[in-house]
Amino acid sequence: MIDQEAVLRRYAQAVEDAHAELTELDQRSGDGDFGDNLRGGLRKAVARFEAGGVSAFEALGEEFLDEVGGTSGPLLGLLFTEIAHALDGRDDDQAAAFGAGAKAGLAAIQRVGEAEVGDRTLVDALAPAVAAIPQGFAAAARAAKVGADHTAELRARMGRASYVGDRVKGEPDPGAVGIALLFWAAATVAEPKAEVDGPLGH
Structure with missing residues (x-):
């Protein structure tokens, strides 16, 4: 059974550590x-x-839906809420439950935001993670990192980044990095013996 509290605390610490880099990426x-x-x-x-x-x-779903601004706050809130619903009462196959929640969250995000893989958004990390999680949390974390890293090669087609053209090329999308950090946190809690590199060197 995955320790939700441990994932939350590790994710929170990872974001604290990456805050300056995430801010710099979003400034660009x-x-x-x-x-x-x-x-x-x-x-x-x-x-x-x-x-x-x-x-x-x-707690994540409530706070991000109700209290966090910007484009990403409500979208992440949808993801966290769907994961919470999927994990509720499940103590058998937590990877499957987490994956089902993440898949439902991805569908909700795409329904609201209309982003697809290749648009240089958090979907570029979330979609491959959802596809890989049947192989476990470590596989999902690695897929999310690859997806986030790949956004550095993409031209943004959604949101504010779409207005700056090729100037963002060479650096990953901050939203995708945020998703990769989530799956890194989940993997290091659920599969502590697996070797999983986080985005941005975390």
């Missing part, structure tokens, strides 16, 4: 608030979880 392609939004949302989710009454992913 957006309005520069992604690092602050992701870190702030995770801090609030930890506090909400510690207050009691909700699971770790329920």
Whole structure:
């Protein structure tokens, strides 16, 4: 059974460590608030979880849907909420449940945001992670990292980054990196003996 609290805390720490890099990446392609939004949302989710009454992913879903601004906040909130629903009451195959939640979250994000793989968004990391998670959390984390890294080669077709053209090439999309950090956190908790490199060297 995956320890949701451990994933939340490891994800929060990873984002704390990557905050400056996430901010710099978003300054090149957006309005520069992604690092602050992701870190702030995770801090609030930890506090909400510690207050009691909700699971770790329920806390994440609530805070990102209700409290985190920007384009990414509500989209991540959809993902976290779907994962929370899938994990609720499941103690048998947590990878399958997490994968089912992530798949439902991906569908919700694409329904709302209309992004596809190749548009240089968080979908470029989330879609391959969802495809790989039947092989386990480590496989999903590696796929998410590859997807996030690949966004450095893409021209943005969605959001603010689409207005800056090729200037963002050479650096990964911050939203995709944020997703890769989530799957890295889940893999290092669920499969601690697996060797999984995180994005941005984390």
